[in-house]
Amino acid sequence: xxxxxxxxxxxLHVLKRGVIFVDLALAQMSALGATIAFASGHLPTxxxxxxxxxLFSAIxxxxxxxxxxxxxxxxxxxxxxxxxxxxxxxxxLAVDRSPQGAEHVKQILVxxxxxxxxxxxxxxxxxxxxxxxxxxxARRPLQLASDAAAAGHGGSLLIWDFLFYLSFxxxxxxxxxxxxxxxxFCFLIIxxxxxxxxxxxxxxxxxxxxxxxxxxxxxxxxASFELELPAGAAMVVAFALTLAxxxxxxxxxxxxxxxxxxxxxxxxxCVLVSILxxxxxxxxxxxxxxxxxxxxxxxxxxxxxxxxxxxxTPGEREIYADARREVxxxxxxxxxxxxxxxxxxxQGAPLSDDAVRRIGAxxxxxxxMARGEDFVVESLSTRARERERWYVGxxxxxxxxxxxxxxxxxxxxxxxxxxxxxLLAARMLxxxxx
Amino acid sequence: xxxxxxxxxxxxxxARLGVLISVLYMQSAExxxxxxxxxxxxxxxxxxxxxxxxxxxxxxxxxTDPEAFEPRASDFAKLADAELIVRVGLGYDxxxxxxxxxxxxxxxxxxxxxxxxxxxxxxxLEVGGRDPLAQDDGxxxxxxxxxxWLDPVNAETVTANIAAGIIRVAPSARDTVEANRNRFLADLxxxxxxxxxxxxxxxxxAVLAYHNGWPYFARRFQxxxxxxxxxxxxVPPSAAHLSRLIAGQSGVRAIMQTPFELKRFSxxxxxxxxxxxxxxxxxxxxxxxxxxxxxxxxxxVAVLARTLAPxxx
Numbered sequence: 155x156x157x158x159x160x161x162x163x164x165x166l167h168v169l170k171r172g173v174i175f176v177d178l179a180l181a182q183m184s185a186l187g188a189t190i191a192f193a194s195g196h197l198p199t200x201x202x203x204x205x206x207x208x209l210f211s212a213i214x215x216x217x218x219x220x221x222x223x224x225x226x227x228x229x230x231x232x233x234x235x236x237x238x239x240x241x242x243x244x245x246x247l248a249v250d251r252s253p254q255g256a257e258h259v260k261q262i263l264v265x266x267x268x269x270x271x272x273x274x275x276x277x278x279x280x281x282x283x284x285x286x287x288x289x290x291x292a293r294r295p296l297q298l299a300s301d302a303a304a305a306g307h308g309g310s311l312l313i314w315d316f317l318f319y320l321s322f323x324x325x326x327x328x329x330x331x332x333x334x335x336x337x338x339f340c341f342l343i344i345x346x347x348x349x350x351x352x353x354x355x356x357x358x359x360x361x362x363x364x365x366x367x368x369x370x371x372x373x374x375x376x377a378s379f380e381l382e383l384p385a386g387a388a389m390v391v392a393f394a395l396t397l398a399x400x401x402x403x404x405x406x407x408x409x410x411x412x413x414x415x416x417x418x419x420x421x422x423x424c425v426l427v428s429i430l431x432x433x434x435x436x437x438x439x440x441x442x443x444x445x446x447x448x449x450x451x452x453x454x455x456x457x458x459x460x461x462x463x464x465x466x467t468p469g470e471r472e473i474y475a476d477a478r479r480e481v482x483x484x485x486x487x488x489x490x491x492x493x494x495x496x497x498x499x500x501q502g503a504p505l506s507d508d509a510v511r512r513i514g515a516x517x518x519x520x521x522x523m524a525r526g527e528d529f530v531v532e533s534l535s536t537r538a539r540e541r542e543r544w545y546v547g548x549x550x551x552x553x554x555x556x557x558x559x560x561x562x563x564x565x566x567x568x569x570x571x572x573x574x575x576x577l578l579a580a581r582m583l584x585x586x587x588x
Numbered sequence: 589x590x591x592x593x594x595x596x597x598x599x600x601x602x603a604r605l606g607v608l609i610s611v612l613y614m615q616s617a618e619x620x621x622x623x624x625x626x627x628x629x630x631x632x633x634x635x636x637x638x639x640x641x642x643x644x645x646x647x648x649x650x651x652t653d654p655e656a657f658e659p660r661a662s663d664f665a666k667l668a669d670a671e672l673i674v675r676v677g678l679g680y681d682x683x684x685x686x687x688x689x690x691x692x693x694x695x696x697x698x699x700x701x702x703x704x705x706x707x708x709x710x711x712x713l714e715v716g717g718r719d720p721l722a723q724d725d726g727x728x729x730x731x732x733x734x735x736x737w738l739d740p741v742n743a744e745t746v747t748a749n750i751a752a753g754i755i756r757v758a759p760s761a762r763d764t765v766e767a768n769r770n771r772f773l774a775d776l777x778x779x780x781x782x783x784x785x786x787x788x789x790x791x792x793x794a795v796l797a798y799h800n801g802w803p804y805f806a807r808r809f810q811x812x813x814x815x816x817x818x819x820x821x822x823v824p825p826s827a828a829h830l831s832r833l834i835a836g837q838s839g840v841r842a843i844m845q846t847p848f849e850l851k852r853f854s855x856x857x858x859x860x861x862x863x864x865x866x867x868x869x870x871x872x873x874x875x876x877x878x879x880x881x882x883x884x885x886x887x888x889v890a891v892l893a894r895t896l897a898p899x900x901x
Contacts, residue, residue, distance in 0.1 A: 518717035
């Protein structure tokens, strides 16, 4: 919640300035500082470690502020990108020979939002509280600086630019180490976009952004728990879904009540068109490459409860079921051997080397048998798919295309076809004349 | 004038001495066999067996995580004059064959006459039997668990393989190599008795490990590794996995961690479960005290015994 609260504020500024990737560049600059501190023999959490980190953050802030003075041909995002890439490369070079350094770089990428302890919270509260207070007190000049940056002028506001980037660097430094680069980017940008979807004024956008961010974080953490997913990645996906829902909601809220039914029909139509287009593409893929991976077909088969068995002969079906059973049996036999050996490490008399080798031979044999049966399952699945493509492919493809023809309004259809036909005709004419 | 003549004579004498020393040094360097070891662990065992006969070069720097290592251009230079390669095997250092292949030196390739697979003959644990290059659970453990050097008894087999490799390349060195190895084994056996005595009180102690890197160590010192923080390398554990570890492992007495692994998760579990985190050395040079193979084992046993001790009181 704390992360959402402070990041949404920066996110709104960043969106206004049109410098989306600035957080990554600043985070990487401070990571470089922490890494150089480490290479010089200071722990990143020690006073000198913090001094180095903040110093590099300040250099990053100064470089970003100086970016304003660049000629217009150099795109702002390109400049930020170069800063990020150079800082990352320098960090990799600095940690090349140190074990804890490698851990440090991993930490910067993936973070560990789950591992924030209650004792660490006061540190974040003080830091974020301080920066929050500064942003509240200096909200006027900061707003002006952001507006000026967006408009591409405002030389007198350079100091406020620098202070903005410096405070931003301090926040990103601490949050990236905790939540990882991916999650911090989401915390920063998505709640801010959600906020600006619904409110024009800064405070309103901030409130709505906080609400959206908090909801997404909650759902992400719950999904990580229920579905056994890494917390950071699950939260990133939850943020994206929340944004999608917010975009749809805005589509309804922003129009008068009488148009809402019409908007709803458009939404349903869009969803149906996406589904039918996916189904058509899947069927074409199945007919062209039945032996290749068919992830969408797998989902469809799982949804309707039909498996490859349906397209096998009774004899093949028996072999298929038998092979699947055998895979499970052999894998469980291999696991049993592993458990037996693991127990023997500390329970009862220790196993001799020969006994361990015997267990190893059994594990190898069971694993190889399981892989052999797996191969049978895969070859029969491919055979089933080769039949399925002619039984199922054309019929479903025709139905999906028919569905698309019915759903897509005649006006759009006509425009699409007339444009396609005219393009085709123009191309043929050109070829003919040349 | 006389002083000047004395100084000139002194300078000439020093120059002759310098030439003599450099000639002697070059002769001894020429006599040494260049052995390239993939990791610092096998390098340390090569030094123990080869002593002055060998000049050992290590590819993976000791402070780098071997399981995340990517070869660099400078490694070609290390391999250029190699007379023998010693590898961990089991797919742990599979990249070495790509390098020797580029150098067009088939004798250094796996099963070539100038290549030693240190794992040959080791009783393997958690055998998967997969192709070492095939995709697996993300730990590179598809063939079998590759961390076998962490059982000190396996050093006997590894040194036997290394000795056989050196003798194959230089048959005249047989007596010296065997004497070196016997001296190393005598020291190893003596220390093994001490290590076993140090860890004997903690037989069956339940421990958690960050990565599945300690089964051989656990077998030798009868530890019960009840779970792993990491489920896939490089992917942070899920909330469900962490809470299961906290809920299901009430008897855990330590969390084993290496300097290469993320500390946050171990520290969080440590705070929640009230058990200490112990940082062990998975390879020679990964901590300052682990200067060679024997001191690495000394360090691991001592630090683990110290960590487990208060919990038994």
